[in-house]
Amino acid sequence: MNTLPIRPEIPWLAPLAGYSDLPFRMLCRAHGAGVTNTEMVSAKGLCYFNRGTSSLLNTHPEDAPLVVQLFGADPDSYHQAMDKTLEMGFRFFDLNAGCPVRKVTKSGSGSRLLENPDRLYAIAEIMVNKAGPGAVGVKTRLGWEKGVDTFLDVAKRLEDIGVAWLTLHPRYGKQLFSGQADWSRLAEVKQAVSIPIVGSGDLYTAEAGVRCLRETGIDAVMFARGAMFDPAIFERFHALMRGEESPPRDGEHLARIVRMHIQYTREFDGSDRSFRKLRSFIPRYAKGLRDIRSLRNELISCETWEALESAASRIREMQPADPLGFDPADVIPD
Template structure:
């Protein structure tokens, strides 16, 4: 019997998205922002989460693995689906299919500088053909509705080929709901320093929200970026990967409270909750394999993190993982009492 491809249903996606300094978003993180991680970040205060990148062509052609990237729950709302691709037909059709499944908010990735994405003419490679971007944008907006599609941008392919502010203003006119700017060029990747002044300059030109991205490693970075750029809001990416509690830290700083120390008890509670969510929402051993790579990110600043990472490579069951964490984080807690 032929298996029927069925997109996951998105439950109760809201009619508006919270955007503002007090509403930090979780950025789309390929290989990281799966359902368990999104739920964890929401518990710490992420106002909106964006899925991992989903191939528009893969979705239309019913590629294996697409459904897993789109799995969601009522508590995983509001949710934005980030798509990538470079052809208007596939981007428009992907949005149509997702709308039929109940998803209401979409983002086009034009910031990814990973070579396998660039080879497809997608991600940041799209910045080399702004006329095609507008054709794609109109197809997505027609399928989703005005204001329901955001666009993730960089400054251009390189310093010699900037695309702002012209492209941003044309996307605004086409019906974009918001823009996100990572103020580096595609050639830079994640090298150098994010040019926050470019965010400030663009924010003054737009009437739709502009979200800031780039070099937001701590909540203090996020608050400083908002204050210096006038951006409508921001997305935490690498900062959230290393510390999902960055959203709680963000709220604390906005309220004038000190940030809670990332000590062993706090880390143990965060890791335990991530383990619980992964076991509940990832199939079979996949959750264990993923957590073996996640835990070292959370404890990377503590002494002995490298030794723990090596031991985790040989960990084959949840009991062993718990034992290693108890020993490692327990020893740190004892040293600080």
């Protein structure tokens, strides 16, 4: 595939540190994610290519199209990072200029790059020169702090450099995830540049994704927190875009999602670490169902894959506790 499909009807999965590994990406693809991102990968870590960094790049022929997200504040490290990932066969890349988490920003990386735009542009230019046309995007925010809006100038400069698409989460870096994402800014940047714009931020449901597209005129939406709560959000999004009803979020539907996630995890990883990680995922999928506390307690005591599958099968019989069953504040932010 020479270009990424950036169209309103094709939803994206965001780069999610600790979450968007190969099994989760495959799960989201099975439910309709059109483009997925790796977890953020340290450009400097790629220079040493330690086991922890290399595991973030695990993939599969069906895991496509895939975007590798790189982060870091040292432009020099991107030369070797890009060379290594290109040698491995990766085609599409994203520069993380949007993460607001302190462990990333304290080194000048993520959304802190917006305070040093020359460094941001230097990194983007290295990535574009290495990967070629149509292969590099940047995920960013409105600016580092409120009152210092840099996103329009940044977007225009990145377009001039050759960045092929821009993903905007319309909050400020220092804002973290407080307040609301200002979708009107997505419409502003869409009018300011000619490259495709992918929208992120407060897309907790498929309905929100459709509404964001219609209100802003952007080219695509990227689900983060919404997908962590419900990987079938992509399936629901497709149904709504076709003018159909969204599939029900009941116990049977969620049990199927959990079974698939277990299967993908065992197939593509199967380690003790992946077992413990998945064990913590499952209660999130069951949020909003009755008796979730007893299920969580049972899952914590599971020590084998078979016990995990048996405990998870209980979800099939669980009933919704309320119509929504979802508080976005309960989910790790994108």
